[in-house]
Amino acid sequence: MFKPFQNAKASERGGPTTATAKKETQRPVRNPPLPYYDWAKHVRKFGFFDHWTEHLDxxxxxxxxxxxxxxxDKQEALADLLVCQTQHWGDAKVGFFFDSGGLFRAMKEAISLTSPDQASQLLxxxxxxAMCYEKRYTLKQDVNDLRSGILLAEHVVDQTPNSDPTKPFRLTCLANLLGHRFKRGGDPNDGHGAVTYAAQAVELGERLELANDDAVARLRRTLAVLLEARSHxxxxxxDLEQAIQQTEQALERITASNPDRLAYIGEVGNMLVRKFQKSRDKRDLDSGITKMERAASAIPKGDAMLPRLLDNQSNGYLELYGQTGNMEVLALAVKKAEAAHKAQFIIDRTYTQSGKYFNSVVRMYEVQAQASQQLFDAGMMVAFAKRGIKDLKTGHPDKAEAIECLADAMALEFHIAARLRPEKREEFMNKAEGHYREVAGLENGHPFTRIRVCKKLGDLRSVNMDSDGAAEAYELAISLWPRLNPRTMAREDVEYVISQLSGLGPLAAYYxxxxxxxxxxxxxxxxxxSGRGIIASLTIEVSDLKIEHGELYDRYTELCYIISSPLVRISHDGSSLSPAAAISRRNQQVKDLKLLEDQIRALPGFKTFPRTHSTTNFTKLASRGPIVCFSTTGDVTYAFLVTRDHVEVLQLEKIKHEDLQAHVKLLVRGKSPASVATSRRAENNERVRETLQWLWNCAVKPVLQRLKFIKKTSPERLPRIWWVTSGLLGxxxxxxxxxxxGTSTENTMSHVVSSYIPTLKALAYARKKQPRPLGDPGTELLVISVPEKKGYKKLKVGAEIDGVVKNFLPDTVKSSVLSMPSRKEALGKLKSTNIAHFICHGISEARSPSQGGLELADERLTIQDLSQLSLDQVQIAYLSACSTARNKNSEIVDESIAVASAFSxxxxxxxxxxxxxxxxxxxxxIAxxxxxxxxxxxxxxFSDNDAVAHAMHQATVSLWKDRTNAQERVDEWVPFIHLGA
Incomplete structure (x- = not known):
């Protein structure tokens, strides 16, 4: 058996041979992505492991x-030596330490034996x-290591003085741990904390004038990686620009002989390409490709960094092809993708994610085939896809994506054959369908892959005019959504996934x-x-489980995370697993998840978990008034009308998709009607009035007529109606x-009192709550005002605060005003109030909807912040701020991601x-x-629910009743809405 410390012993007896010395300085094989900071490389230099030379065995x-x-001391010495073995066995092919269990036992024993008065030794x-927890988490992905490591690292950082030369590396350990948790859960606080601690480590490292330039360079690179992760x-x-700057500064410090120098150059190049995707500045793209070429040309074959660098190069050339349309550049992208696969094959053909390099080759050939429209290129795609499948062991979870590549190749051949070889058209289609169905049924495949494949299958069947087959495929895709549990994915990742697979609900309904x-x-x-409001629906469903059965919730979310993660070849005790054993473990985890879902479904109230409830609940939800849900697919728009008796569908034949998009662009995607320049306000209001008239004629009036709500004489109390905000019309x-x-009944407000809801499930959730009755003694009204914020116009808040406090039940309601609160203060107060009235600026984000929110004194209270709360006994959230019910993202219109929905x-x-x-x-x-x-x-x-909706309706009506130009200034009163029960 190879003894990694044999050369260390030789060193004390006279030193190793020259050949051996060279071998020891080679770069250790690493699995991409690169770690934040390989702390163990500097443990001897900075006295972290003082005892390692005492024992060489x-x-x-x-x-x-x-x-x-x-x-x-002797327990610590043992632990130190076990840690130092990682310098020779850092590769995941071997595993984490020879004896991970022994390492942790020894280190914990050393801590328990340390006297409290030995403060420096204990720390x-x-x-x-803490460092060991961070290292083990990178290999095992066990959330318990994260929890334990963060608690310990926070304590260590807090107790270590800034004069201690180890402080920068202790800060880095904490930054890494928070960075891992940020990647796992997407909490912006973790992302902010990781970057902050890493920046402190860099600043302190420079101030302490650490002698080792390579160590300082690594500190900067850690900060760069964390900034890039947050940018992603x-x-x-x-953040991305700062990440590039930090890596370039690290390059200035790193020694010329350090093999990581080329890695840094390649990383800068890849970040520049990513920057180009945002900036569209071709100089970024050209510079990025040049740097990656420089790094790749100097890295020797067999270096673990080479496959990833070549793959990044391939993506850079693909971006360049998109800019130039040059087929030679596209051929170069294909060549680099093939080289990345070959490089990984040389290093380790059993690497758990090696299939991704094969898939990259297939995807590049797919682009080439689409460009050339030649069956030869499609055939090459098929050939590489088949080789990729063959290289993966039976039962490997990456098989799903590999077979998807093959199915995509067959589908592409089908489309090309329709033009070039019609006699082959049906053959290719049947093959593609067969492979797509195979992937859809792979239980151990990544849920995202399976959902994506089901959508492709539905699209293929729709091309073949198979309505029932298409509907079946789209419904299967929808049924798999719960496996992508938002509690186990970062919010932005869920939004991205949904944006890639948007429209499943409307497509299924259409067919x-x-x-x-x-x-x-x-x-x-x-x-x-089921296919709309995915984030909201799954949050509701899983939140109920968390409240009622916490242990099952924890196990469910952990298993969802595991099966959505790359294959890990590390056992529970830290030892290495063979590829076959790792695959077997993953398949068992999939079975465990299915058994757990069965166990949860056996519980009262969770019969259909994790899917949405049965359709029979829809009519019960309409007991207080009808619910209207619109669905648009192409030029076909349906209105689903839910009453207490039945569900019916009404086709709105006057609506054309082009017209609908134009009206949405005017009111939602474009500039806010109220922010138009004074000189153009009359013209803009005329356009808004045209949209409102179109909306009445083409959508609302037909619906109200079918519901028999349009009457010559208005009833004493107007009936209520709920509009679902998902979809373009919503x-x-x-x-x-x-x-x-005020002069005619040709409008919605003359016939009904309107409320909005994100989904029917959200309405059921809102009604399930049992808030304190309005005006009940002890009710607390909190007014949060932020009149001034840098970069925003100043708000006049005095009159509104006085009007709110004085007008609502002053004898029974306890009111308080919180002026210029921080985000932390506001979140704390929300947990103890019943009615929250915000007077501040609101922001709707188009690119990342969950980062929209309310601007507070220090920072923004985001939709993502709110999504992590669960409040009881709350009644009303009045958001006197801009655009709080606005969803500007055109790719996920079915999600209704807005501040108002988040409060609901x-x-x-x-x-x-x-x-x-x-x-x-x-x-x-109006307030x-x-x-x-x-x-x-x-x-x-009035009941509480009716009182709120009718009060908002009448307050809005009063605005245009007391203005002579109400018809001209629709931009002033139209935006105010009621959302909820």
């Missing part, structure tokens, strides 16, 4: 520790243990409505509802459709929001009127 150290079990040993999550160009099997409107609505002001407000999902049964920027002057008027009318409705014995 693990067995000797173990024997010494056994002979003196009460010695903390040193705790620091080492949030889309921040600034069910066209089914030759006579399927019902209820089935179509069920498919539509983005528009349905409550304000029409014209002649955390527990507020009623939310008042705005569809666009609200006039400061109008906001000061006091709402609370005054809410009091009146309660005195008229």
């Amino acid at each position: 693990v067995s000797d150290a173990q024997e010494d520790a056994k002979e003196d079990p009460g010695s903390a 040193r040993r705790q620091s080492k243990l 999550r949030t889309g921040s160009l600034s 069910i409505c066209r089914s030759k099997k006579g399927r019902s409107a209820s089935e179509a609505l069920h498919a539509l509802e 983005l528009l002001p349905l409550h304000a459709a029409g014209s002649g407000w 999902l955390v527990g507020f049964p009623h939310v008042i929001g705005t569809l666009w920027e609200a006039s400061d002057k109008i906001a000061q008027k 006091p009127r709402f609370y005054k009318m809410l009091l009146e409705k309660k005195q008229e014995r």
Whole structure:
């Protein structure tokens, strides 16, 4: 058996041979992505492991520790030696340490034996243990290592003085751990903390003037990697630019002989290509490709970094091809992808993610085949896809994506054959369908891959005019969504996945409505509802499990995370697993998840977990008034009408997709109507009125007529109606459709009181809550105001605050005003209040919707922040801010990701929001009127739910009733809406 410390012994006896010395300085094989910071490379230099030269054999150290079990020093010495073995066995092919269990036992024993008055020794040993947790997490992905490591690292950092030369590396350990948790869960606090601690490590390292330039360079690279990770999550160009700057500064410090120098150059190149994707500045792309070429040309064959660098080069050339259309550049992208696969094959053909390099080759050939429209190129894609499948062992979870590549190749051949060889068309289609069905049924495949494949299968069947087959495929894709549990993925990752597979619900509903099997409107609505509001629906479903059965929730989310992660070839005790054993373990984990789902479904109230509830609940939800849900596919728009008796579908034949897109662009995607320049305001209001008239004629009026709500004489109390905000039509002001407000009944507000909901499931969730009755003694009204914020216009808040506090039940409601609070203060207060009234600026983000939110004194209270709350006994959230009900992202319109929806999902049964920027002057008027009318409705014995909706309706009506130019200034009163129960 090879003894990695044999050369170390030779060194003390006279030194190793020259050949051996060269071998020891080679770069250790690493699995991409590169670690944040390989702390163990510097442990000797900075005195982290003072005892490592005392014993050059693990067995000797173990024997010494056994002979003196009460010695903390000897336990630490054993642990140090076990850690140092990682310098020779850092490759995941071998595993984490020879004896991971022995290492942790020895380090924990050393800590327990250390006297409290030996503060520096105790802190040193705790620091080492935190580092070990971080190292083991990178290999095992065990969340328990993260939890333990972060707690320990925070303690160590807090207790270590800035004068201590080890402080930068202890800060780095904490930054790494928080970075891993950020990647895993997407909490922006973790991302911010990781970057902050890494920046402190760099600053302190420079201040302490560490002698080792390579160590300082690694500190900067760690900061760069964390900045890049945050940029990847949030889309921040600034973070990416800083990451590039930090890596370039690291290059200035790193020694010329350090083999990592080429890695840094390659990383800068890849980041520049990523920057180009945001900046569209071709100089970034050219510079990035040049740097990667420089690095790749100097890296020797067999270096573990080479495959990833070549793959990144391939993607860079693909970007360049997209800019130039040069087929020679595309051929170069294909060549580099092939080289990446060959390089990985040389290093380790059993590497758990080696299939990704084969898939990259296939994808490059796919682009080439699409460009050339030649069956030869499609045939090459098929050939490489088959080789990729052959190289993966039976049962490997990456088989799903490999077979998907083959199916894509067959589908591409099908489309090309339709033009060049019609006689082969059906053959290729049948082969493609067969492979897609195979992937859809692979239980151990990544859920995202299986969902994507089901959509492709549906698309293929729709081309062949098979409505029932297409509906079946889309429904299967929807049924797999729960496996992508948002509690086990970063919020931005869920948004990205959904944006790539958007429209599944409307597609399924469309083809069910066209089914030759006579399927019902209820089935179509069920498919539509199941495929919309994925983030909200899964959050609701899993949150219920968390509240009622915490242990099952933890196990469920952990298993969802595991089967969505790359294959890990490390056992529970830290030893290495063969590829076959790792595959076997993954397949068992998939079985465990299915068994756990069965166990949860056996619980009361979780019969259909994790899917949405049965369609029979829809009609029960309409007991207080009808619910209307729109679905648009191409030029076909359906309105699903849910009443207490039945579900029916109404086709809105006047709506054309082009017209709908134009109206959405005007009111949602473009500039806010209220922010248009004064000189153009009249013209813009005319366009808004045209949209409202179109909306009435083409959508709302047909719906109200079918529901028999349009009457010559208005009833004493207007009926209520709920509009589902998912989809393009749901983005528009349905409550304000029409014209002649106050002089005619050709408008929505003359016939119904409107409320909005993200999905039917969200409405059921809101009604399930049991808030404190409005006006109940002990009710707390909190007004949060942020009149001033750098970069925003100053708000006049005094009149609105006075009007709100004075107009709503002053004798029974305890009111308080929180001026200029921090984000932390506001979150803390929300947990103890019942009615929250915000007066501040609101932001809707198009690129990353979950980062939209309310601007507070220090930073933004984001939708993602709110998604992590669960509030009881709350009643109303009044968001007197801009665009709080606006969804600007055109790729995930079915998700209704807006600030108002976020408040609804955390527990507020009623939310008042705005569809666009609200006039400061109008906001000061409508808020006091709402609370005054809410009091009146309660005195008229309206239920709480009806009182809130009717109060908002009448407050809005009062705005255009007391203005002579109400018809001209629709931009002022239209944006205010009620969302909820």
